[in-house]
Amino acid sequence: MKYTVTQYAEALAEALAPAGAEKRPSMIRRFLGMLRKNKDSKLLAAIVRKTERRWLADQNLHKVAVTSASPLTAAVKKEIEAVLTRKPMWEEKIDPAILGGMRILVDDETMIDASARSRLDRMFSAR
Amino acid sequence: MKDTVITHLKKEIEGFAGEIKAEKVGHVLEVGDGIAKIYGLADVASQEMLEFETESGAVSGIAFNLEEDSVGAIILGDYTHIKEGGIVRHTGRVLSVQVGEEMIGRVVNPLGRPQDGRGPIFKSNSKEVFYPVERAAPSVIAREPVGTPLHTGIKTIDGMIPVGRGQRELIIGDRQIGKTSIAIDTIINQGRDTRHPTPICIYVAIGQKESKVAKIVATLKEHGAMDYTIVVSAPASSPSPLWYLAPYSATAIGEYFMHQGRDALVIYDDLSKHAWAYRELSLLLRRPPGREAYPGDIFYLHSRLLERAARLNKENGGGSLTALPIIETQLGDVSAYIPTNVISITDGQIYLEPELFYQGVRPAVNAGLSVSRVGSAAQTKAMKKVAGRLRLELAQFRELAAFAQFASELDEGTRKRIERGRVLTELLKQPELKPLPFEEQVVLMYAGTGGFLDDVPPAEVADIGTALLDYMDKMHREDVLEKIKTSGDLTKETEEALKTAIGEFKKLK
Numbered sequence: 296m297k298y299t300v301t302q303y304a305e306a307l308a309e310a311l312a313p314a315g316a317e318k319r320p321s322m323i324r325r326f327l328g329m330l331r332k333n334k335d336s337k338l339l340a341a342i343v344r345k346t347e348r349r350w351l352a353d354q355n356l357h358k359v360a361v362t363s364a365s366p367l368t369a370a371v372k373k374e375i376e377a378v379l380t381r382k383p384m385w386e387e388k389i390d391p392a393i394l395g396g397m398r399i400l401v402d403d404e405t406m407i408d409a410s411a412r413s414r415l416d417r418m419f420s421a422r
Numbered sequence: 423m424k425d426t427v428i429t430h431l432k433k434e435i436e437g438f439a440g441e442i443k444a445e446k447v448g449h450v451l452e453v454g455d456g457i458a459k460i461y462g463l464a465d466v467a468s469q470e471m472l473e474f475e476t477e478s479g480a481v482s483g484i485a486f487n488l489e490e491d492s493v494g495a496i497i498l499g500d501y502t503h504i505k506e507g508g509i510v511r512h513t514g515r516v517l518s519v520q521v522g523e524e525m526i527g528r529v530v531n532p533l534g535r536p537q538d539g540r541g542p543i544f545k546s547n548s549k550e551v552f553y554p555v556e557r558a559a560p561s562v563i564a565r566e567p568v569g570t571p572l573h574t575g576i577k578t579i580d581g582m583i584p585v586g587r588g589q590r591e592l593i594i595g596d597r598q599i600g601k602t603s604i605a606i607d608t609i610i611n612q613g614r615d616t617r618h619p620t621p622i623c624i625y626v627a628i629g630q631k632e633s634k635v636a637k638i639v640a641t642l643k644e645h646g647a648m649d650y651t652i653v654v655s656a657p658a659s660s661p662s663p664l665w666y667l668a669p670y671s672a673t674a675i676g677e678y679f680m681h682q683g684r685d686a687l688v689i690y691d692d693l694s695k696h697a698w699a700y701r702e703l704s705l706l707l708r709r710p711p712g713r714e715a716y717p718g719d720i721f722y723l724h725s726r727l728l729e730r731a732a733r734l735n736k737e738n739g740g741g742s743l744t745a746l747p748i749i750e751t752q753l754g755d756v757s758a759y760i761p762t763n764v765i766s767i768t769d770g771q772i773y774l775e776p777e778l779f780y781q782g783v784r785p786a787v788n789a790g791l792s793v794s795r796v797g798s799a800a801q802t803k804a805m806k807k808v809a810g811r812l813r814l815e816l817a818q819f820r821e822l823a824a825f826a827q828f829a830s831e832l833d834e835g836t837r838k839r840i841e842r843g844r845v846l847t848e849l850l851k852q853p854e855l856k857p858l859p860f861e862e863q864v865v866l867m868y869a870g871t872g873g874f875l876d877d878v879p880p881a882e883v884a885d886i887g888t889a890l891l892d893y894m895d896k897m898h899r900e901d902v903l904e905k906i907k908t909s910g911d912l913t914k915e916t917e918e919a920l921k922t923a924i925g926e927f928k929k930l931k
Contacts, residue, residue, distance in 0.1 A: 300490075300491075301490075340451070341491070341492075344461065344491070345491070400447070401444075403449065403461075403462060404446055404447060404448070404462045404463075404464060405444050405445070405446060405447070406444065406445055406446075406447040406509065406511075407442060407443070407444045407445075408442070408445075409442045418431075
């Protein structure tokens with residue numbers, strides 16, 4: 296029987312949720328073994344993405360990836376947190392190439408681009 | 423100048439806070455060979471334009487496959503700069519090309535950008551008109567039956583397989599048999615046909631060598647045909663998404679002129695390569711392959727394109743879009759998948775046969791297998807009168823010629839028929855780049871079918887024909903040629919005049 300990505304992801308998320316932190320690595324190893332046995336290893340990337348999304352929803356979290364030119368201050372973080380409906384899981388990156396402002400990516404799909412770089416790009420690419 | 427720049431910048435900076443908004447984006451999962459797989463982009467619509475963020479600026483693409491949590495896209499441009507994990511935005515627009523009068527005489531790519539090194543096509547202050555590349559075909563209500571001829575200047579075609587404005591006529595044959603020549607002759611003849619307004623011609627080169635495209639453009643220029651022609655080129659070096667798009671954007675350009683109430687002629691050279699490009703894209707996007715590995719919607723690919731050819735009625739401006747698709751067959755196999763599809767979509771086909779080509783019958787049109795489903799509705803009255811007999815006589819000749827190979831002694835009637843057939847075959851031969859005006863075609867066909875050339879040996883028919891036209895041009899331009907040309911008809915008096923003129927000519931010889 297062939298399983299779909301969704302089925303794998305759901306099973307994995309449900310199995311991992313109640314397990315303790317020390318049990319998880321061995322569970323994941325067994326899961327990878329099962330994928331290989333079922334010849335579904337190529338689905339791994341898609342399964343991981345789906346599991347992550349589910350896990351975030353279960354934990355009531357938002358993955359918030361912020362790229363900024365200089366480190367974020369606590370005040371800015373608080374401001375961002377106030378807009379979100381779930382609790383943030385921060386992923387910070389410093390990239391001087393964006394010149395100023397910041398780029399916020401929520402759950403890998405909603406982008407708020409407030410960087411000086413993209414502003415300038417838009418200004419000079421406009422006809 | 424300086425002040426305006428500063429105020430512009432100031433405005434931009436002041437507006438900084440207000441214009442930031444959240445947007446849905448996707449990430450590139452895989453990229454290669456003109457396609458990309460994207461994760462995310464939940465709100466994207468099918469056929470929507472996408473923008474790939476790269477280090478060297480944005481590259482556009484089109485959403486093609488919408489799957490459960492990924493999107494398959496084709497990339498219109500250089501895909502080598504797109505990286506895994508790169509950000510993809512959707513634009514909320516479908517692909518469109520800027521169209522206008524200024525395009526005439528230019529060579530453009532399928533996105534409407536100039537390819538001839540003559541700078542921008544449109545002036546920066548001109549009115550911008552964009553036409554969507556994909557558009558639904560005009561409905562039945564908006565159409566009118568095809569009735570105006572589009573003279574190709576080729577005797578065989580104008581006589582036996584007439585093409586009308588708004589018709590779709592397929593040119594099909596093996597490689598190196600003169601398919602493109604027919605198309606080029608047709609374009610050249612449009613400028614010389616003064617009885618009807620000159621259509622805007624659009625030549626679409628799909629997957630052809632750039633040297634060949636350059637040669638075609640040079641030929642058209644030499645014959646003054648670039649004054650009303652647009653060339654859309656997706657050369658062999660361009661990625662397959664551009665091959666796939668080329669006929670659609672050319673049709674969009676043609677539709678612009680059709681909607682202006684004018685006539686347009688689009689030549690797709692050739693749709694076999696277009697089908698290959700679409701097969702390539704479909705297989706890369708993992709759509710299930712069907713017969714000959716083409717995807718299931720390959721018929722729809724061509725039918726939705728060719729359905730856009732139309733003759734609009736008066737209420738809709740009365741414009742027309744004529745389509746001349748070209749299909750290249752492999753070893754004369756017309757029963758392959760793509761040829762049968764396109765034959766069934768079009769309103770007739772011009773079938774070119776290698777055997778005839780090697781016998782020296784050029785253009786190598788097989789009059790038996792070629793048809794025009796619009797028929798004589800798209801012929802002038804004069805042509806109808808002389809060409810009706812032509813088709814019949816040639817059909818009888820073919821039948822008898824096959825039969826006569828076995829019989830050594832033939833009766834008088836059969837022998838005469840065969841002789842006549844030989845003369846007519848010779849008469850229909852025509853060199854490249856020499857399209858004939860329709861009134862001269864009428865004179866030649868009248869002489870041929872009327873039996874005036876029966877006593878001429880087949881080898882001399884071509885020369886006699888040229889001499890006859892020369893004589894008519896010098897001695898009877900006013901009373902015969904001009905009359906046929908302006909009235910489009912061969913009246914009793916004109917016919918008498920023509921008959922006596924041919925008699926006089928024969929006496930001179």
